[in-house]
Amino acid sequence: VFSEESGFTKSFLSDSALTVVLDPVDGSTNASRGIPFSAISCALIRGDELLGGYVGELTNGSTYWSLRGEGAYWNGNQIHVQARERSLSKSVVAVNGYPPRHLGWGQFRAFGSAALELCMVASSQLDAFVDFSYSGLATWDYLAGVAIIEEAGAFAKVIDP
Template identity: 35%
Template sequence: MLKEMESWARKAGRLQMDNFQKNIEIDSKDRKIDLVTEVDKKSEKILVDKISTAYPDHSIMAEEGSNKSNDSRYCWIIDPLDGTVNYVHGFPIFAISLALYKDDQPEYGLVYLPYFDDFYVAQRGQGSYYNGKRIHVDEDYTVKDGIIATGFPYSHQESNESLELFNKILPEAGGIRRTGAAAYDLCQVASGVFSGFWEIELNLWDIAAGILLIEEAGGVITDFKGKTLRMDSEQVVAGNKQVNYRLREILNK
């Protein structure tokens, strides 16, 4: 399964690299800063076509709307280009996120960074891997001595909520990073590079693969209340057990 997923991601990744830092068609969604490109749509079509051919009975949930409901126990969750704004501006942190859910639980997860040709993959019960090497969250990290990653929702121009949360974490953290791609951030937590992550107003396709990568790397990923993430969860906190707990403690003050 993971080999299939890797081959699909590579094909979509080649399309993205062929068009990176070139003139492409750009549009916006409900907000002017929420961008979508022809590359997003073509990448999604590649992935959806591959899945539909290989597993025609499976359901599909994809960011750009290529959804298919077959009343199946299996559902593919696709973000064809996480970090579109980065991609448009020539910043190389962008990723393809692909996950297979069974009965609303992630069974396989893959995040591919085409610019670096890096794969992060996980299978339930089998661990998480970066380019074939087993990875783990860093169990020794605390909020105070680690790097915490976050992102700002597209609504940040209309709401101060994300800034208020940022201001709660900043005095407590060793450092804060904002890469613009949640899928990538979760991979860095799973790899023990970032100690933790939090964000609001995320969609399932942003984090579907990352959820399994974190869990299989020995980490904890929940909502702000410590509850298991559901299909409709929008708040995310991740890290080792103590970082997850402490971040939630700060965010919920």
């Protein structure tokens, strides 16, 4: 198990062993303040291969999960990112950190749980998620969400500034 609490770093990960990447409370600031937007986030990897993800919302019981090649699911129903022809000015984008300037989208939201925000992209509730934080998100913050959005037909891209 690789998590914020484990004390392990990526250098401990084996290329052949199955590894669970866990965030027991993604959105811990929200949870500590009684804001109902936090989740358990769990990804399964083997080396660099992302095999699946599970995100369970802690206050309302909503669940998202995926397995490589088996699709993505929200509360047991298969989900796909809806293809939309939408200009950036009409998009709703979730962000982590502060955008450096207005980038042209219609609206943005900062919910505080990257895993859940990525799942909201997978279920087409949001059009995108962008991390603007200076230090970037940790692997356990986003990996399960990435597994889910990829199986739902979206993509994830890490761009170093």
